[in-house]
Amino acid sequence: MLLALSLTMLFPGCSEKQDFDQYEQLSLEPILEGSLLYIEAPERIINQANGVMVYTFDLRxxxxxxxxxxxxxxxGSITYFVENTTSKPLDVTAEFLDASGNVLDTENFTIAAAPTAIIQRDIExxxxxRSIDIIKNTVTIRITAQNLGDTTSVSSFPDPKVKLTSRAQFRVRVK
Amino acid sequence: MRLFKNLFFLALLQGCGFAFGQNKELLYDFNEIPQSLMVNPGVLSDFQWYAGVPALSGISLHAGSSGISVNDIFADDGLDINDKVRDRAIGGMNIRDELSGIFQIELLNAGFRGRNPDNFYSFGIYAEGNSIGYWFKDYAILAVDGNADRLNEKFDLSHLKSRGELMNVFHFGINKRLKKGLTVGARAKIYSGIFDFNTTQNKGYFVTTPGQNNIYASTLDADMRLRTSGIDELLTANDEGRLAGTVLKRGFFGGNLGLGADLGFSYQPNEKWVVTASLLDLGFVYQTSDVKNYTLNGRATVEGAQVILPDALSDPNRDFWQELIDEIEALIPFEDNTKNYLAFRPTQLYASLRYNFGKEMASKVACNCEDLVSGSALRYRYANGVGGQLYMINRPRGPQMALTAFYLKRLGEALSLKATYTVDKFTYSNIGLGINVQAGPVNLYVLANNLLAYRNIADTNYASFMLGLNIISWGNN
Structure with a gap:
């Protein structure tokens, strides 16, 4: 047995054919997701706003x-959910701006007064x-909310407000 | 940026290794080979003196991988490599599977018998590099699949568990025969660390859950630590083209120093039986030079950027994004420090039981053995030996064990063979063979493991190879 093993040792090892170039085809592209933006405005603030414009601000x-x-x-995609439990129709706009302040993309939501279903919108x-470069070059998100109704009525819903929630889900190349 | 270079360097070190086991079951108690003193300072030795050929007396490389082989991923089988990675690595490996490595090269090794012929002294220097990394399963899932559609699934940060080191070891050992068939040995070691890294105490998780306000809440609960020494200096030296000199300097007491010991014994209750055991690398390196540690410690939950009126309108210049960044950095600070640390060596344990039988062979020792305290025990050399060995090593995920059955055959004075069958976490079919050739004073040994795997070396989970060249004298030639 030892002799046989000795002879085995003397033979060079064999190997099935390997193709290490396959490494180039290895692709690691996980899909990452998380919340993006949350905006909440109670009805009393909307009523306090003087005129149509409720608020507008730039969020770095x-x-x-x-x-x-x-x-x-x-x-990837960005999914928005807009829920309005106030007594007035609203117009909410999200704009994506680049470093020079140019608007790269706009998403507008017009939502009726309560009771209304939640608006869900998926943007690919x-x-x-749309071009992925929009996302890559975005450094600011501008949110504008306009009141399309009156400034006196009060919703019968508890804690009435307009609420925008959003999530982002993107495929990224690790390798 | 330096951190990322360090991490890349560590990944490279780790990636180069596929796994190396440290078990030297062929060398252990193969006492025709002087290097058997290195795995049991209390081995039964009968040399008058020996001298290893510098840099050639002991070269060992142990390689293997548990859970996956090169062939599993790179076989030219027409399958998509992405499917193979997903099925065989992501789906097939668990967190106890390891990728690790060890090599040892003896720079100097010699031994001589003292005035008291029951004492044998040995000394030398060897370079050793070793690393181990367990399969970082949850990190791999994140890298391949991401966290999408994995709501409430915790990605365990403790899956990152790795360590490695490169050092020179300066050693001096004594092997002493005592009465009643007992031989004991001890070896003192000074470690001169070239570099070290370890990240073995990580805890925490990353999880995506339904958010309180927004759709998702992403939570990172981390207690992570990476400790390094010597790596910054080596990277700088590499950039400046003086890497070899820096490695040499750090390897000869210019880096981090440590102390250690090997202990061992052999006991012959009678002429047929031999019991041995040894404990190796009971020691540490105190990392004080070029230490750079990184920590990530804390807990944060994020639901994206949040703007809640009317508070948001109170300050028109308010920077919600910066607030978010600052809050996360405050909750989970990523920090570095230069605190010294102790790095314990991976301690190893060997034990064996051997039964000698067959033709009795003359002792090589040129002495009146009856005068020795060990008495006539040295006379007992037999053509055959059979037995079992136990091996254990301390690892970051707890001790690993291997069991070996062996058969030792002496063919005259010139040739001796040792065959082993070993069972461990790498393989259940590890058959090894060692050949020791003694041509006059010249001693050559070759030891190779897992021979069956040589049929398709790319498909093996374990392979090891050792060879060495020595000059040996028994005082009678």
Whole structure:
């Protein structure tokens, strides 16, 4: 037995054919998701606003433009949910701005007074949707809310408000 | 940026290794080979003196991987590599599967018998590099699949568990025969660390859950630590083209120093039976030079950027994004420090039981053995030996064990063979063979493991190879 083993040792090892070039085809593209933006405005603030414009503000948002994301993002989507429990119809707009202040993308929601269903809207970015460059170059999100109704009525819903929630889901290339 | 270079360097070190086991079951108690003193300082030795050929006296490389092989991923089988990674690595490996490695190269090794012929002294220097990394399963799932559609699934940060080191070891050992068939040995070691890294105490998780306000809440609860020494200096030296000199300097007392010991014994209750055991690398390196540690400790839950009126209108210049960043950094600070730390060596334990039988062979020792305290025990050399061995090593996920059955055959004075069958976490079919050739004073040994795997070396989970060249004298030639 020892002799046989000795002979075995003397033979060079064999190996099935390997193709290490397959490494180039290895693709690591996880899909990451998380919440994006949450905005909440109670009805009393809307009523206090003088005129149609309830509020507008620019929110610096550099998660998308950071190199760790922008250099890897392939495609994805942003899903918005807008819920209005106030007594007036509202118009909510989200605009994506680049570093020079140019508007890259606009999403507008017109939502009827309560009771109304939640508006859900999925916006695709990438090969099957809007340009992914919109996302990669966005550094600011501008939110504008307009009151399309009166400023006196009060909803019968408890704690009436307009609420925008959103999530982002993107495929990124790790390798 | 330096951190990322460090992490890349560590990943490279880790990635180069596929797994290396440290068990030297072929060398253990193969006492025709002087290097058997390195795995049991209390081995039965009968040399008058020996001298290893510098840099060639002991070269060992142990390689293997539990859970997956090169062939599993890179076989030219027409399958999509992405499917193979998903099925065989992500789906097939668990967190106890490891990727690790060890090599040892003896730079100097010699031994001589003292004036008291019951004492044998040995000394030398060897370089050792070793690393171990367990399969970081949840990190791999995140990297391949991401967290989408995995609501409430916790990604366990403790799956990152890795350590590695490169050092020179300076050692001096004594092997002493005592009465009643007992031989004991001890070896003192000074470790001169070249570099070290370890991240073995990580805790925490990342989870995505339904949010309180927004759709999702992303929570990171982390208690993570990466400790390094020597790596910054090596990276700088590499950039400046003086890597070899820096490695040499740090390997010869210019880096981090540590102390350790090996202990062992052999006991012959009678002429047929031999019981042995040894405890190796009972020691540590105190990392004080070029230490750089990184920590991530805290807990934060994020539901995206939140703007809640009317508070948001109170300050028109309010920067919600910066507030979010600052809040996260305050809750989970990523910090670095230069605190010294102790790195314990991976302690190993060997034990064996051998039964000698067959033709009795003349002792090589040129002495009147009856004068020795060990008496006539040295006379007992038999053509055959059979027995079992136990091996254990302390690892970050707890001790690992291997069991070995062996057969030792001496063919005259010139040739001896040892065959082993070992069962461990890497494989259940590890058959090894060691050949020791003694041509006059010249001693050559070759030891190889897991021979059956040589049929398809890419498909093996374990392989090891050792060889060495020595000059040996028994005082009678």
């Amino acid at each position: 948002f550099e998660a998308f433009s950071s190199s760790i994301f922008s250099e890897r993002a392939i495609e 970015y990438g090969p099957n949707g």
